[in-house]
Amino acid sequence: DAGVIQSPRHEVTEMGQEVTLRCKPISGHDYLFWYRQTMMRGLELLIYFNNNVPIDDSGMPEDRFSAKMPNASFSTLKIQPSEPRDSAVYFCASSSGRGGYTGELFFGEGSRLTVL
Amino acid sequence: SQKIEQNSEALNIQEGKTATLTCNYTNYSPAYLQWYRQDPGRGPVFLLLIRENEKEKRKERLKVTFDTTLKQSLFHITASQPADSATYLCAPCIGGSYIPTFGRGTSLIVHP
Numbered sequence: 001d002a003g004v005i006q007s008p009r010h011e012v013t014e015m016g017q018e019v020t021l022r023c024k025p026i027s028g029h030d031y032l033f034w035y036r037q038t039m040m041r042g043l044e045l046l047i048y049f050n051n052n053v054p055i056d057d058s059g060m061p062e063d064r065f066s067a068k069m070p071n072a073s074f075s076t077l078k079i080q081p082s083e084p085r086d087s088a089v090y091f092c093a094s095s096s097g098r099g100g101y102t103g104e105l106f107f108g109e110g111s112r113l114t115v116l
Numbered sequence: 117s118q119k120i121e122q123n124s125e126a127l128n129i130q131e132g133k134t135a136t137l138t139c140n141y142t143n144y145s146p147a148y149l150q151w152y153r154q155d156p157g158r159g160p161v162f163l164l165l166i167r168e169n170e171k172e173k174r175k176e177r178l179k180v181t182f183d184t185t186l187k188q189s190l191f192h193i194t195a196s197q198p199a200d201s202a203t204y205l206c207a208p209c210i211g212g213s214y215i216p217t218f219g220r221g222t223s224l225i226v227h228p
Contacts, residue, residue, distance in 0.1 A: 042221065091159050104165060105162060109159050110159050
């Protein structure tokens with residue numbers, strides 16, 4: 001398997017610009033997660049999907065953040081407008097609920113976002 | 117509020133020794149608890165899962181304990197090697213959805 005694929009790996013943008021992060025989960029996985037990691041706050045769950053449906057978005061910091069999963073093989077996390085405090089590494093992860101869900105996550109390599 | 121505590125200070129040990137990392141949690145009753153390894157610039161990688169009715173779990177040189185009374189998990193690496201140097205994240209899984217909630221991790225440095 002190719003693993004979870006994220007793009008871009010690095011993004012540098014200016015405050016106010018729109019940022020779109022992309023994720024391709026592992027084929028056959030029915031859960032998809034977006035996490036954000038900073039030194040101060042560690043790894044925080046932003047939102048997760050089950051069978052392409054958003055289940056819990058309570059971790060999304062504010063309305064500037066939105067996430068979609070139009071099909072089982074693709075998800076986006078959008079920030080509009082971006083702010084310097086959004087600078088972080090954003091991780092996408094997927095997992096399978098088959099055989100009983102135990103929450104083992106497979107992470108991508110992350111998208112490092114810098115907002116100037 | 118719910119809280120997960122892992123040592124913020126790096127753990128430095130000599131090669132060949134056993135490394136022990138601690139994870140304490142409050143206001144949780146996790147059904148499972150997971151441990152992940154994260155290398156610099158990489159995503160976390162799943163290592164082990166232990167269930168609330170298991171006291172101990174082993175995998176090769178790794179051992180995890182889970183004390184639901186103390187609300188604590190210990191993660192041990194025996195015969196440690198420099199290649200074990202990384203950050204180790206504890207992740208209790210709570211609620212009906214069992215979604216992992218991560219601690220901030222402890223950095224382990226194994227000196228040759």
